[in-house]
Amino acid sequence: MIINILALNTFKEIMRDKILYSLIVFSVILMGISIALSDLSFGEKSRITLNFGLTAIHISSVILSIFIGSSLVLKELKNRTIMTLLTRPLSRSTFILGKFVGLLMVIISLLLGLSLILFGIMTVMSVPVTMSFFIAIYGIILEAAVLTSLTLFFSSLSKVFLAISFSIGVFFVGHWIESFNYFVNKGHLAHFKFISDNLFYVVPNLERFNWRSDVIYNNLVDSNIILSASLYSAVLCAFLLTLSFFIFTKKDLA
Template structure:
């Protein structure tokens, strides 16, 4: 347990000093500020516009952090050969990988929490009322980022960071389009496309199941069972991708 905590802590400290992190935070804050300015153009819709932009900014920051930093999380250690030093200290490869994951996902959690506080403050100043849907939507953003991080780590075992980022972005877009893909596949006269659509729905995580932003904007009810199911769903996919990454990492040759 101590090696795991040590790797997690060191990873957290390392990422906190990364310029990418602060660039994403600044971008999100600018987006939130922009949403307030745009909202002024339509006073009746100001709160709705600001809420939509604010949550989208937090989602972008969390997911971009998971993908862009996660793509080089292990690659940098391998490239610098520091991974050999760590593994020579009787630290298991799975422990190393999980520690890296926990370190980065902890940073994501801190970023989501910090940006959420800014967002909620602006939300209150604009006359919004705090309700549980807001917290559910923010939790869904964190869960989505955890899936993307585990997926990016898996891609990083096979490819260089730039390709891992490209694949992760592609799967992010597909993950939010699976419901539409399933519908079009069911209506398509092409048997090949129908098979592809059905296979994609079964083999890929449906990220729209964690997207509760519209429920906040339109005040639709989100059941606690829906949130719990989403948590189990996201955790299962994260564990699956992380386990596959650990299997590949265990067989990887660093020499």
């Protein structure tokens, strides 16, 4: 299938990019720091190890989704490689989908690799590995899928810098939206009520995929929550990718 060929090429492209290895080094250093810090703390060893480890994995996936995602399509346009690619028997939507799947493959591979390293650190430090750990990693993958499709959507609209800025903006608002809603309701801030009620329709609620604190407190996330978050991620990705297809199909590739 053409999508597989494109996805594999995208996978190869990112795997041969130096930025990926810088990211791995950064994550491993962050995990290493967690070992040093946990030695300084008393009784919070597992919490610090898990906190640092999961944060490193989360940040890596966000950087990959936003920074690589924003340049994937625009780099093809800038270098004009898209011109030979799209004169082959493949549609513009297949091209976008191939890029999305390829980047997601890299993110999943990276997350699995980093999880394995964290898993090793946890075993060495006698921190118990529970089911919640794998659920938290799954949540990070769901969020990365949304961020990747979001970045592809922004990059079909604008330039790399703007696509990155918009995606980072949505990332922060998406994580803050639940807290904002909570404070508006608690503080009875009537003039913010309209915004807080409607923000959910404009910005994806990324906190729905955040199960990292459940690992630290050893809470098992309910399967219905996982299922609804998975559906939420799938619908968001489908919606954003469809929008990207639509915009990209009408675009002059000059």
